Amino acid sequence: MNITNTVPRLGFLGVGWLGQLEAIASSNLAIISVLHDSSPELLSEAQAIAPDARIAFTSDDLLAADLDGVIVGPASLNHTFKAIEAIQNNIPVFCQNPFRMNAPETKILVSAAKKADCLLGFNFPFRHTHAMQCIRNLIAAGEIGNVSRVNLEFYSSNEVDEAWFYTPPHYGCDSVIKMGVHLLDLAFWTLHFPAVLSVSNESVTKSLHSPGFEAIAHIHLKNRIAVRLACSSSLPSGSKAIVSAAFHGEKGALCFRNINGSLYDFMTERRRGGSHEALVSPPDAWDGRAAVEWVSSLRVNRYFDQEAGKFVSLTETIAAIE
The missing domain is CATH 3.40.50.720 (NAD(P)-binding Rossmann-like Domain)
Structure with a gap:
């Protein structure tokens, strides 16, 4: 048809x-x-x-x-x-x-x-946030020069108040891996899917279906881009949840991150030296x-x-x- x-x-x-x-x-x-x-x-x-x-x-x-x-x-x-x-x-x-x-x-x-x-x-869905759209466009325009490093982080405490986080099968590893995959997708998508050269684990602890699951991985991409992915469902982080995707280049960095532990409210920061500037902030009905x-x-x-x-x-x- x-x-x-x-x-x-x-x-x-x-x-x-x-x-x-x-x-x-x-x-x-x-x-x-x-x-x-x-x-x-x-x-x-x-x-x-x-x-x-x-x-x-x-x-x-x-x-x-x-x-x-x-x-x-x-x-x-x-x-x-x-x-x-x-x-x-x-x-x-x-x-x-x-x-x-x-x-x-x-x-x-x-x-x-x-x-x-x-x-x-x-x-x-995170590709469609105003915060990530901003970062992808700025990187494509050369705002921070060639990207050499990407840091992806998701840390959650047992105080996350989103109901889906505690509903099987999401609890523990599944929720953490899901968010980790979202962040890794943001790195690949923002950089237009460069070839993956190697993948290594720094650490994977506890059962894959345990609430205490933790993992750190390193992914090396074409064009000498190093990606570090860190996820934990039990790390004391001082917040309900920390979500961050930071892209580092020759002329500064751009960071996608959540606000006040929320899994729905995200912002974009431009970082140069010791200073930072908010470029995009909520509200944003991206879901x-x-x-x-x-x-x-x-x-x-x-x-x-x-x-x-x-x-x-x-x-x-x-x-x-x-």
Whole structure:
């Protein structure tokens, strides 16, 4: 189907984050046509946002509907399998939580989308914050010269007040690794995905599914760029959470960081010598932008986008760290 200049009909295979559904609904760029989820409560909340949507009792029922795109939610069982099944039915797919997939699964999904020439999108919400957009644009303009070092940090205490942080399977390693992958993606995306030359671990402590998980990794990229990724779910940091991505160049540094321990409020700082300057500050309603942008792309072109293939490199790097 040629979707150009038409309003695509979407199905939600797993409701996922209501904020994304609400962002798509309020954008008026698509019709939310079919909903499927194992949680009656989530379905009820979703229908309040999209009252005209039909409820599909099974995932097969949803995939059999006349849809122009499917958004696969984070709670969906067999996330990768269902995404591949949709692609094989020639239905474009947006994955709300791509970090459920390992490197082999990602390769299979991307290969299926490429073979079917079908649009495939992944949810990288921090790319769409005003703070990170600012940093990427300034680095591209040569604001800090050639980037030589990137420091990525995520430290959380047991006082984080976001409910998702304590809900299985996110608790402990999963939440930390998820945020670590987001930060690593920001480094790769900002630098336009330079080749990965080597990956090494400085330390990985405790069980991968322990609340006390800690890891430090070093990634060396083409053009002599050194990336350090440090994550911990138990380090006493003096804050509920510390999130930071600092890009260091010949003429200074640019830093993306959270404010007051929040996992939603972010700012951009420009650093030169001992001084720093705030360039971007909240408020910024960024949470649903990745999904809305995918819908915008779907309206114009439903065919495979080479950008999707770059996620394979990211998952391979994470596999090397773990």
